[in-house]
Amino acid sequence: MNLEIFSDNLEHLFDTPNSVDYLRELILTLAIRGKLVPQNPNDEPAFKLIIKINSKKEHLITEKKIRSPKLLPPIESHSIPFQIPENWHWVRLGNVGQIIGGGTPKTNHPEYFVENGIPWLTPADLYKRNEKFIIRGKRDISELGLKKSSAQLMPAGTVIFSSRAPIGYVVIASNKLTTNQGFKSCIPFVMDMNEYIYYFLKFAGKEIDRNASGTTFKEVSGKKVSHILLPLPPLNEQKQIVAKVDQLMALCDQLEARQQKKHEQRIRLNNAALDKLLTAPTPEEFAQYWQRICDNFDLLYDVPETVGQLREAILQLAVQGKLVAQDEGDEPASVLLERIKGENEMLIKKLKVFTSIKEEILPFVLPNYWEWTRLGEIAEITMGNSPPGNTYNEKGEGVPLINGPVEFSKGPFGLTKKSKFTTKPTKFCEEADLLICVRGSTTGRTNVAGFKACIGRGVAAIRSKVYQPYINYFILSMRQQIYDLGTGSTFPSISQKHLVSFLVPLPPFEEQQRIVAKVEQLMALCDELEAGLVQAQIEGGKLMEAVVHHVLAT
DSSP: OOGGGGTTTHHHHTOSTTHHHHHHHHHHHHHHTTOSSOOOTTSOOHHHHHHHHHHHHHHHHHTTSSOOOOOOOOOOGGGOOSOOOTTOEEEEHHHHEEEEOOOOOOTTOGGGEETTSEEEEOGGGGTTOOOSEEOOOSEEEOHHHHHTSSOOOBOTTOEEEEEBSSEEEEEEESSSBEEOTTBOEEEESSGGGHHHHHHHHHHHHHHHHHTOBOSSSOBOOHHHHHHOEEEEOOHHHHHHHHHHHHHHHHHHHHHHHHHHHHHHHHHHHHHHHHHHHHTOSSHHHHHHHHHHHHHTHHHHSSSHHHHHHHHHHHHHHHHTTOSSOOOTTSOOHHHHHHHHHHHSHHHHHHHTOOOOOOGGGOSSOOOTTOEEEEHHHHEEEEEOOOOOGGGEESSOOSEEEEOOSGGGGSSSOOOOTTOOEESSOOEEEOTTOEEEEOBSTTTTOEEEOSSOEEEOTTEEEEEESSOHHHHHHHHHHTHHHHHHHOBOSSSOBOOHHHHHHOEEEEOOHHHHHHHHHHHHHHHHHHHHHHHHHHHHHHHHHHHHHHHHHHHHHO
């Protein structure tokens, strides 16, 4: 199979998430099945290579450099996973190389770990490592550390294979080194085979992981690694396979780099376009930048990730008064504020809200008839207080408990069989209250109470004196700033003082309603756009799978 036919169309054929990974898997699969390079009838067949391997092994045993290994079970025809070329041969990995484990010196002996000692690898040293060869990891051990542990010194050329936490990392040792117990490495009896074995283990890694055992973490034993079936080509063909895989993997790297660059350019273009839109000083410039986005919509929003930025921009435009037109017939927000303050005067005094807002702290200029205010002036805010833990139950006794932040990560609130209740409620939210998470990783996330409930200390209830959905969208537009206000190292949290002091850009009541209607309309369009892009990616992935299966079947 000549994969160069794809080279001119790679960006079109493989422009979906994980498509380059599919391509890499396809290359390895073709290589290991003997379909990547043509067979040469003049090559010395694999059975003669096996004779050479056995001779090398016997020589090492005679010289007492290795122990005589246990006989491995014969290969039954029903266990062979796929057909291979006639001049290839099925063997077990333990027949072509010595399988070596590792070990860790006792960490309470500092003399076992040194700088510039014997290179010692752990699986963490191979995390996100794409290079084929490795010289050393983060730590070295001393000669004494090697002697006092089960770690074994292995020669240059050893194929290092991680056998737990996780399974499937593969590299080749550039020099003598050793590993911890998280590896089952292979020292080929014929060292010229090491790069082919390297690519074979990269191909087989996922299957080895699927068949591994373990409860806390999966692990594959040295015995299982020894029993792995290896399709063995003639040595000369192995070298051709390695050269071809190297070449095609380099093409994959180039493709991946181009895709990453394209993705980063798309994000930068999107950010720049939205930034100009959000900072447009005049309605004319705003219209100009909006038209530019509309003209390039398919370019800016062709992956799901950019839709999230569009949602954020919609919220920013909404609270800046740029999403809907102003109507001079609306009652000004100043009149609405005076009415609310008259009704809420005692609460405002109690909270000691600073009503004077200095111009220098204002983040942007408001449209006519809007006013800056603080959240505590236009809403009642109730901070949650968790009831005693021994009052919790899942039997439905008492009242529902919304304790956050867990509930805020599950979408809209709803009672389930696992919902918690409490028989000693403390603070309450009412149906339709706006709830905001004030503690933990979901700080700033909002939801709407669908029923009366007790709220725990991770939650605050906001009962707005203006149009509640508008306040919800305002808080969503501020989510990152709200999260950044959080204090505390383990669980960032925001206080009632933070909440009541938030600056709110307040439109006339009628405009609040128009803004909410427009936001909901645009968010629905975003949902449709995102769903379509996700579906396109799914279809692209299915197409890639079909291509892989078709290629393997030919």
